[in-house]
Amino acid sequence: MSGHSTFEPTNPVIKWIERRLPIFGLVHSSFVAYPTPRNLNYWWTFGGILSLMLGVQIITGVILAMHYTPHVDFAFKSVEGIVRDVNYGWLLRYLHANGASMFFIAVYIHMFRGLYYGSYKEPREVLWILGVIIYLLMMATGFMGYVLPWGQMSFWGATVITNLFSAIPYVGESIVTLLWGGYSVDNPTLNRFFSLHYLLPFMIAGVVVLHIWALHVVGQNNPAGVEPKTEKDVVAFTPYATIKDGFAMVCFMIFYAWFVFYMPNFLGHADNYIPANPGVTPAHIVPEWYYLPFYAILRAIPNKLGGVVAMFGAIIILAFLPWLDSAKTRSSRYRPLAKQFFWIFVVVCVLLGWLGGKPAEGIYVIAARVLTFYYFAHFLIILPILSRIETPKPVPNSIADDVLAKGKKAMASIAVMLAVGGALFIGGAQDARAAEGAPTPPSLKWSFAGPFGKFDQPQLQRGLKVYKEVCASCHSLSYVAFRNLADPGGPGYNTAQAAAFAEEYKVKDGPNDAGDMFERNGRPADRFPAPFANENAARAANGGAYPPDLSLIAKARSYDRGFPLFLWDVVTQFQEQGPNYLVALMTGYEDTPPKGFELPAGANYNKYFPGHAIKMPKPLSDGQVTYDDGSPQTVEQYSKDVTAFLMWTAEPHMEARKRLGLQVMIFLIVFAGLMYFTKKKVWASAH
Amino acid sequence: MTTSSSAEHPTRRDFLYVATGSVAAVGAAFAAWPLISQMNPDASTIAAGAPIEVDLAPIASGQAIKVFWRGKPIYISNRTKKEVDDAINTQLSSLPDPQTDAQRTKQGHEQWLVVIGICTHLGCVPIAHEGSYNGFFCPCHGSVYDTSGRIRSGPAPTNLPVPPYEFVSDTKIKIG
Numbered sequence: 001m002s003g004h005s006t007f008e009p010t011n012p013v014i015k016w017i018e019r020r021l022p023i024f025g026l027v028h029s030s031f032v033a034y035p036t037p038r039n040l041n042y043w044w045t046f047g048g049i050l051s052l053m054l055g056v057q058i059i060t061g062v063i064l065a066m067h068y069t070p071h072v073d074f075a076f077k078s079v080e081g082i083v084r085d086v087n088y089g090w091l092l093r094y095l096h097a098n099g100a101s102m103f104f105i106a107v108y109i110h111m112f113r114g115l116y117y118g119s120y121k122e123p124r125e126v127l128w129i130l131g132v133i134i135y136l137l138m139m140a141t142g143f144m145g146y147v148l149p150w151g152q153m154s155f156w157g158a159t160v161i162t163n164l165f166s167a168i169p170y171v172g173e174s175i176v177t178l179l180w181g182g183y184s185v186d187n188p189t190l191n192r193f194f195s196l197h198y199l200l201p202f203m204i205a206g207v208v209v210l211h212i213w214a215l216h217v218v219g220q221n222n223p224a225g226v227e228p229k230t231e232k233d234v235v236a237f238t239p240y241a242t243i244k245d246g247f248a249m250v251c252f253m254i255f256y257a258w259f260v261f262y263m264p265n266f267l268g269h270a271d272n273y274i275p276a277n278p279g280v281t282p283a284h285i286v287p288e289w290y291y292l293p294f295y296a297i298l299r300a301i302p303n304k305l306g307g308v309v310a311m312f313g314a315i316i317i318l319a320f321l322p323w324l325d326s327a328k329t330r331s332s333r334y335r336p337l338a339k340q341f342f343w344i345f346v347v348v349c350v351l352l353g354w355l356g357g358k359p360a361e362g363i364y365v366i367a368a369r370v371l372t373f374y375y376f377a378h379f380l381i382i383l384p385i386l387s388r389i390e391t392p393k394p395v396p397n398s399i400a401d402d403v404l405a406k407g408k409k410a411m412a413s414i415a416v417m418l419a420v421g422g423a424l425f426i427g428g429a430q431d432a433r434a435a436e437g438a439p440t441p442p443s444l445k446w447s448f449a450g451p452f453g454k455f456d457q458p459q460l461q462r463g464l465k466v467y468k469e470v471c472a473s474c475h476s477l478s479y480v481a482f483r484n485l486a487d488p489g490g491p492g493y494n495t496a497q498a499a500a501f502a503e504e505y506k507v508k509d510g511p512n513d514a515g516d517m518f519e520r521n522g523r524p525a526d527r528f529p530a531p532f533a534n535e536n537a538a539r540a541a542n543g544g545a546y547p548p549d550l551s552l553i554a555k556a557r558s559y560d561r562g563f564p565l566f567l568w569d570v571v572t573q574f575q576e577q578g579p580n581y582l583v584a585l586m587t588g589y590e591d592t593p594p595k596g597f598e599l600p601a602g603a604n605y606n607k608y609f610p611g612h613a614i615k616m617p618k619p620l621s622d623g624q625v626t627y628d629d630g631s632p633q634t635v636e637q638y639s640k641d642v643t644a645f646l647m648w649t650a651e652p653h654m655e656a657r658k659r660l661g662l663q664v665m666i667f668l669i670v671f672a673g674l675m676y677f678t679k680k681k682v683w684a685s686a687h
Numbered sequence: 688m689t690t691s692s693s694a695e696h697p698t699r700r701d702f703l704y705v706a707t708g709s710v711a712a713v714g715a716a717f718a719a720w721p722l723i724s725q726m727n728p729d730a731s732t733i734a735a736g737a738p739i740e741v742d743l744a745p746i747a748s749g750q751a752i753k754v755f756w757r758g759k760p761i762y763i764s765n766r767t768k769k770e771v772d773d774a775i776n777t778q779l780s781s782l783p784d785p786q787t788d789a790q791r792t793k794q795g796h797e798q799w800l801v802v803i804g805i806c807t808h809l810g811c812v813p814i815a816h817e818g819s820y821n822g823f824f825c826p827c828h829g830s831v832y833d834t835s836g837r838i839r840s841g842p843a844p845t846n847l848p849v850p851p852y853e854f855v856s857d858t859k860i861k862i863g
Binding site for chain 1: 703704706707710711714717720721722724725726727729730731732734735737745
């Protein structure tokens with residue numbers, strides 16, 4: 001895309017095409033011969049990583065759309081269908097959901113790199129502004145994508161974000177109605193969000209083309225911030241930049257795979273495994289981690305319109321950065337003051353992200369206000385003043401000089417990159433769920449924990465028995481089919497046993513030839529029948545409470561781990577909050593509430609239930625279910641067994657996921673090693 | 688990733704490039720598999736394609752019903768004596784796809800014809816008790832089948848296929 005091509009094909013076919021459509025020359029000049037500064041460090045590989053992530057998101061997204069149904073009655077179900085029934089559906093969905101987070105991690109690193117090295121300065125203003133536009137499109141895409149699974153967070157996220165527009169004076173309400181296509185977030189909203197979520201990535205791809213075009217016109221910035229002057233300052237894009245980007249991509253994929261295969265739900269919200277309910281708002285509404293800093297800014301302003309303006313302003317202000325910072329020296333490496341303020345700004349952004357995940361009360365609000373002020377001051381006060389008063393250090397004469405001056409900064413750079421990258425997203429990843437007065441459930445030992453954890457088959461079988469004999473009288477298990485009992489990685493029954501199990505159930509079918517519904521024996525293809533015909537029947541029979549479906553309950557319940565434990569959880573792969581909570585709940589009943597606790601009529605006191613007053617009576621008692629394998633017939637054992645069973649119903653392909661994960665990890669590590677040595681070999685001639 | 692420079696002089700560098708390139712290619716091939724495999728029928732579709740039982744008692748002689756199995760229409764025809772005789776007495780040499788009626792029915796249940804009602808030409812559903820052989824007639828492109836569901840004239844290349852089925856009792860069959 002830059003200037004004339006030196007590409008001279010010899011193959012007659014290519015020659016023939018090239019005369020009519022110079023596409024090979026374009027590719028050659030853009031991605032082969034294109035000169036890149038030879039001093040680029042690994043921070044510069046995130047452009048390539050972002051292209052990779054855009055590709056991954058589009059491919060997995062197009063595939064998910066083949067199986068997804070954008071309808072309020074089927075969206076949640078179809079997502080579960082993808083994860084449970086579609087071949088490799090769990091992999092594709094987790095790749096896509098975690099891919100969004102990876103995309104944002106990469107884009108934040110890419111943006112901060114631009115900020116640090118002054119990549120927005122003359123003549124790269126248009127390049128930078130195109131980047132801001134891509135970022136805005138990404139935020140819109142990510143938001144609408146999060147709505148599609150139609151869980152509680154999807155629904156309430158959609159409600160809150162669309163309501164932002166109601167802050168606009170005079171026309172706000174009309175705009176919101178227009179966005180919804182109704183009087184509330186409902187089916188038309190979901191349908192159009194699906195359509196737009198499919199469209200926007202291709203718009204991103206279009207702007208990315210412009211972004212790369214602009215990049216290839218003005219050339220890449222570099223850590224020294226001086227323009228290439230001679231041939232000695234640059235190397236050819238291929239093989240030098242290609243192999244380096246490739247190596248970085250493989251390293252990034254290892255990081256990505258860690259989440260996809262080992263803790264796929266860590267970056268999401270447990271509440272989103274509860275189907276959307278327009279009547280109940282989750283206790284703490286938080287957006288995905290990548291929006292948290294802006295969410296904190298929104299909540300910091302005690303005025304509806306002001307908050308919305310500040311939130312959007314915080315992004316839009318980036319587009320004006322080239323003119324706010326008028327310093328001639330690009331790279332912060334040679335700007336001692338700007339460098340320090342850069343790092344303060346990074347910390348402020350991380351802290352804002354952390355505050356965005358905290359409840360909007362007390363000290364958090366005050367801190368958010370201070371940091372919001374600083375965020376804007378950085379752009380509007382600090383940078384303009386710095387560019388006038390700061391005395392920069394001398395910059396190197398040329399890129400070649402810069403390379404000679406610094407031998408090995410790459411390693412330190414990678415370390416910083418990983419540390420900041422990690423802190424950045426994890427800073428936000430924390431769930432805002434406060435303890436709500438309930439104690440933290442004790443952490444139990446689970447056979448399925450950790451990278452090699454597996455389900456304990458006899459335990460799942462016992463758990464199934466407990467579910468069938470106790471829980472099933474009130475709780476449905478609607479996403480599990482009888483055939484699943486014979487699936488690999490499950491309770492370990494064979495197909496005949498699963499069919500016999502199904503036979504014991506009566507399933508409603510029909511209509512028959514006479515037009516009547518009838519009951520027949522269950523078949524393996526049937527799902528566990530619900531104990532009540534509908535929600536109203538369930539409520540009527542349970543004192544107004546609706547016993548939730550248990551298929552996903554082990555993933556739909558969680559608790560806050562707190563800083564810094566949740567950071568460590570990424571390493572240890574701790575993700576058993578759901579199971580721990582379930583056991584705590586089932587064993588946490590107390591006959592007499594503590595003094596001073598007013599127990600409402602019809603409720604029971606439970607130590608671990610949020611608010612302590614639970615409608616469900618103590619479900620288990622010692623000796624209630626008979627075990628044939630000699631396991632203790634105690635409430636504790638029952639609770640653990642049924643919880644393990646429910647973990648399996650929530651994550652039926654966990655064993656396949658971890659097995660594939662190990663293979664992928666080994667492959668990626670070997671591949672990364674090969675890429676590293678290949679990169680060294682290629683660059684040996686350039687150094 | 689391999690350079691064309693030193694094809695005649697393989698070096699250690701070339702080996703590294705080839706190894707890296709090969710590993711990348713293998714990785715890409717494996718990564719492509721889930722993307723293709725997901726297009727196959729999912730587990731719920733496969734489970735829903737389990738065998739079905741059909742009660743034959745309500746089907747009168749000379750009547751044909753249509754049931755669905757795996758999304759395909761299945762004709763179950765209670766053939767009259769004449770229809771059975773017509774099918775049995777047909778010269779095999781006059782058939783484009785020679786098959787005896789016995790090969791297409793179950794012994795002892797000769798009056799029952801069970802065929803997949805999808806024209807072997809291009810997939811339309813033929814109409815029962817139509818056409819010059821009073822068997823099946825496909826309105827799309829004019830294929831004519833006889834009372835045994837065998838192709839007699841028209842563009843269809845083969846007989847209507849017989850699905851896997853068995854008699855559970857005299858009045859009940861299990862398809863699949």
